[in-house]
Amino acid sequence: MYTQHFRLTELPFSIAPNPRYLYLSAQHREALAHLLYGIGVGGGFVVLTGEVGTGKTTLCRALLDQLPEDVDIALIFNPRLNSRELLAGICDELHIPYPGPRASLKQLIDALNAYLLDAHARGRRVIVLIDEAQNLRFDVLEQVRLLTNLETNQTKLLQIILVGQPELNQVLDRPNLRQLSQRITARYHLNPLTLAETRDYIRHRLKVAGGSEQEFTDAAMRAIHRRAHGIPRLINLMSDRALLGAYTLGKPRVTGPIARRASRELMPSGQSRNGWRVPGLLALLALTYAGAVWTKALPNPKQGLAWLHSLQGQIAPEPPAAKAKVAAANRTAETAAATPPVKSPPPTEAPKPLPVEPPKPAVPVEPPKQMVPEATPKPAEII
Template sequence: MYHQYFGLSEPAFSIAVNPRYLYMSDQHKEALAHLLYGVGGGGFVLLTGEVGTGKTTIIRSLLEQLPENTDIAMVFNPMAEVPEMLEVICDELHVDYDRNRTSVKALTDALYQYLLDNHRRGRNTVLLIDEAQLLSPEALEQIRLLTNLETNTQKLLQIILVGQPELNRLLSQPRLRQLAQRITARFHLNPLTLAETRAYIAHRLQVAGLTGDRNPFPPAIVRKIHKFSGGIPRRINILCERALVGLYGHNKHKVDSSIFRLAKKEVVGSLREPGARRTPPGWVLVLVPALLLIILAAVLWPQSQREPASVPQAPVADIAAEPQVAPEADVAPAVKAYVIQRLPVAQTLLLREFGLPENNAGCWQGRGSDLQCETERLDTWESLTQLNRPVVLTLTTEERFTAYTVLVALAGNRAQVLDESGERIEVPLKELGPQWTGRVVYAWHRPPGYFGPIGEGDRGPAVNWLASQFVTIDGQNSPLTDDRYNRALAERVKIFQRRAGLEVDGILGQKTILRLNEMLGLDPTLQWQEQP
């Protein structure tokens, strides 16, 4: 094992969240202090930061420092509508409510009674919402109203919102100004400086058991790591991990330029170097050709008046990049049966594909803990094909209303979607495409004990699950490991990733799990069914 080669007790740069490795820079200390302030009765507290800056690690550190008299409800994927979100909060706090009466008022009344009882017992109640940028304005407004639950002297519920920078833009909307005014403390996590990057790397090595005089990262290499990673801790971890593996493979003890280039080459598919050349945005690719056509038309217009010419039509964009818009006359009103007006109906139909009964809203109501619900924005039908699982598509109808449909199969230029009764309807992509906003919601079975990417050296139920899946796939007599993610299991994962066309890193992440679930039949796929 490479970490033993360096005398480390465990991998120093695992991307699994571990509060022991939390590097408390001045800004991280301040961020944690803000969260503890919120737990202590500070009202609304807001923590934002780019992906990978350490927000989740700070949350885990907060959980380890919670006062004993604190009850906390944690919402990690807040995509549900208002009633469902209130149910999730009530379920997290074990609030007793009538499951046959799940209106906003009934749920709020039950929550208020619980908070009063908790207050009488001398207990504080905290609501922490991660990925809060996914909340709708309506849900944020309802959360604001929850802070109206109070006694004469104190708020009964303290709320912590954690999210990406988009959350600040969301809260700047005029209709959310009342909520924004109630935020008593806010903090934004910035990327690490060069000095902090140097200290961060040394800190993780020290926690893993390496003394400072044996640090394999010279100052010149640390500068390169900082420049390439942009100071994002998660990116630093990935790059340093690859560099240490490179040292082990080449029997070296100090990272030099050649090892750094090899490590950088391995991760360049998932990390983009600051300042690297980027693909122009889609609007540039559309606008520039359009302007050129206008200029060309202005030049040729006088000639066209003297001598009529036959101008060939511009080619229609590929449907995978931008679905074609069919002429209005070609759209038959009958096919509009697939449009679903209410999101909960579409969610129920989606989870029915997972075998859940209609009265079980799965991961949207905190039930069915093995299911994980995700929201994502995709650009093409091809990306949906690669995802290869039923999804809820968010639509904008011709009347400019938001609606939904459940896509369950794709084949060529056709799709199969569900109507509200669950019957499959075949729809041309050229009709569905102009209505699709790009937003999708999907679900997947999460392995037991899985809360984020795991790799070599990690332990737990998710490792056991992974090893047992390869027993099934390979027809083995025994798993590659008992409970520790060892080199043999990592190499088997790499083989699977290579065959599946995934990034080959030997780490069990969400994309690898999705492909495993697909192969083992654990999740439904976009399977076309011929209609009678």
């Protein structure tokens, strides 16, 4: 591998959430401070959101290293559970005994409540951290909210940390979950890294891996940031591929062209971040719309074209080369909408066949009578 070529002690850009490689930018430090503040206040909910790959899980693992000694925590990384399974998972994490796999919801809640009261009497606090919380069902979220009702006269006995993608905020903003939203004591959203933070992030990981921090040129780091949109997980993937490319070419540093080639191998230029091929998709939509106009399936062509243009902006910003293709497809759709369909002439009727009289029955012909041979005259006698 390239570790010996660049004199590294280990792979610097692994996507595993290793806390040793945690890069605390200004916003990451602020997010960690929000989490610690929410835990210090006690009770209620703490919410951390961010796009895929922005470092939420890594930040949570760093949080675990900074928890006080008097805190017990249950980690739930699989949120696709029903209410009973979630409570059983919490009991398993906290080593709470319960009747078994057939335990009812009430039995699990009673066992958890008894444990929380005992922990409070011993001066300990209990936290439940749920990752990928945007996948929780409504009934499970409601059950989680009810768990925070376990309390004494002075304090809440349980605190919940919800970690998820931006869709989690949309879920929590629903009117039927307003009781849960009112119990959120701290909330933070992680944004992608800036260009300056991307430079520091790459150099930080190289330094932890024993590098010289000069393995990437500035042009290479700019190319990776532009292509990865500042998302740390994508930065890791592209940086790892770029180091491999430089090693293959025998180069001492990763240059701009090497980084751009590595990013193209991971994310082809025709793909957006969600994997769709944007120009081809828009052209297909335009042709589909043209066919609908031709068959009169759409009553208002202008409204349909406006919808098509708005959809183009929602899918992804297009590169200049793709705009010409989309414009041509749109012109085709507009031409199809403006040109009335050509009516084909009515089919001419085939000439009616003349009536044919049925053949008359044949008159029976009498068979010829048998000719009776005439008598042969006798020869005259000679006297």
